[in-house]
Every structure is written in C-alpha cells, then in structure tokens.
Amino acid sequence: MDGLGLRPPAADNPVNAEVCPTLCKLIERHCKPIDACLGLEGAPQSATGQATMFTGVNCAAAMGKHCEGFPGPALRAIIEKNNLFLELKRRSLSVKFADAYLVDGVDELAMRRFKSVTTVMALTSPETISTIDDLFEDRALMQDITRETIQERYPDIPVIPPQRAAEHLFALARKFDFTLFEFFQTDVVGHSMDYARACAVLRVYDRFLSALAMYADAAQLTIVLTSDHGNIEEMLSRSHTRNAIPFIAYGPKGEFLRSRVESLSDVTPALLAAIDSNGS
Numbered sequence: 001m002d003g004l005g006l007r008p009p010a011a012d013n014p015v016n017a018e019v020c021p022t023l024c025k026l027i028e029r030h031c032k033p034i035d036a037c038l039g040l041e042g043a044p045q046s047a048t049g050q051a052t053m054f055t056g057v058n059c060a061a062a063m064g065k066h067c068e069g070f071p072g073p074a075l076r077a078i079i080e081k082n083n084l085f086l087e088l089k090r091r092s093l094s095v096k097f098a099d100a101y102l103v104d105g106v107d108e109l110a111m112r113r114f115k116s117v118t119t120v121m122a123l124t125s126p127e128t129i130s131t132i133d134d135l136f137e138d139r140a141l142m143q144d145i146t147r148e149t150i151q152e153r154y155p156d157i158p159v160i161p162p163q164r165a166a167e168h169l170f171a172l173a174r175k176f177d178f179t180l181f182e183f184f185q186t187d188v189v190g191h192s193m194d195y196a197r198a199c200a201v202l203r204v205y206d207r208f209l210s211a212l213a214m215y216a217d218a219a220q221l222t223i224v225l226t227s228d229h230g231n232i233e234e235m236l237s238r239s240h241t242r243n244a245i246p247f248i249a250y251g252p253k254g255e256f257l258r259s260r261v262e263s264l265s266d267v268t269p270a271l272l273a274a275i276d277s278n279g280s
C-alpha cells in the first residue's frame, strides 16, 4: 500500500476503525512499525523507498537522497542487479505480479520510457507479468481493485466488487509461491488533501482486505502488507510524512517475519528468511 503511515487518531487521519476496520485490526494485532526514512533527512519518496523494499539495499543511502517517482538509471541498475523476484526465482519458486499492465505483451511494457520500481523488477522476471488478457480472464487484478478507472477504455471488462477482486488475488496466491499486489490509490488521494476521497479509497481497500484475510486464514497462507512511506494518515498536508510505516504480517509466518524487520531494508531479507526456513 503506497503512502500509508502510522499515526495516533486525529481528525485528519482517515485510517481509523470507522473507515477501515479490518486494516485497523491488523495494525493493532499483527503489525510492527518500521522506519521508512532510511537515515536521511527530508520526506521519504517512492523510488528509493520501493527499491529498498524490494532489494534489501538501502537505496536512499546509496543515492545520497530520497528519490521520487520513477527510478533513474543508477537506481534501476541496483534493482536490475538483484531483487526479491530474482531471489525467489533462484530458489525455483514461482512468482506472480498480480497487477495487470494495460499492454498486449512484455515487449510493449519494456518500451515504456517511465517505469516504476515494480515494473523494473518485474521486467527482470518477465514471466511474472500480467497483461490485459489476464485481466479479461480474471487472472490478474486492476490496481484500483474494482476496475472503475478503466471503464471508459475497456467497457467490456466489468466492474467488480472488492470481495471479488480478493477472490482473484487469493486464486493467484494459491497457485504461485509468492504473489505481489501493489495498491497506490492511497498515495494518490494522500496528495489530494481530499478527506472524503481518502475515506472512499480506504473503504474499498478494506472490503478487499477483509475478504482476503478470511480466505488466507482458511488456507493457512501468510499475508504481508507494508508501505513505502507515510502520506494518507495526515490529510492536512499534501506531502509524504516521516511517520513509521506498518509492517503487517498475518498468518503462519507472521511472528517470524515481524521479528526480523526494523526498516524498509529488512523487508526482502525477512521474506527470504521466512521462505528459506521451511519453504512454505
């Protein structure tokens, strides 16, 4: 979840039990607050934050600053050298990036001039990538969960309730050893300073998360939910925050994972340690 920090209850904090009860319950019971500032001054940003999350390298320290948006050549090189997907592949595990790209194939994606951290990582393991065909067949999710944002462009792809999207993600999670779903609407609305919109986005995500947690429980799967930096928890400010971020680990590996993280740079090592501990 992009742009989700931890902050005590406040009038401008939409992350509360009335708006998103499941998320709040998970934060209360299965969360370790971790650092996203990575030893640098200023507001943490997505490019270095996410690159740190998925490589285990403190990329803000490597770059000497927090870098926003899309990673440049130096940061891309760090991601391409090694990342979570490559480490999982090295262990002969299957990986899926559940967010569908609105492209017909990997080549079209590779041609894009601006690529996010997760896109750069996914392109190092092209078999992880989901395309428009996968979305048509319910083998992938739309980044907004309900698909409402693509209705004009793809009227043939029906809008679905968040619970249905959770079913789709759960089906992938059962099929693959590791499945990633990236949700960035929380950061988008965090920048808007529109409290009502923030609540609407969190309500959709919470219905999705509630169903997902129920399915994962029944199948004894582990869910890990974390962020790259704070934002939405302070709606009176347009910028990212320096608040701690949640590292939620729920399920069989929950305690193991939480005990191994203090900052964003511990996320990938902790995931790999959990996988190496018994392969499940």
Ligand SMILES: [Zn+2]
Pocket (backbone or CB within 6 Å): 003, 046, 187, 188, 191, 231, 240
């Ligand atoms: Zn942002």
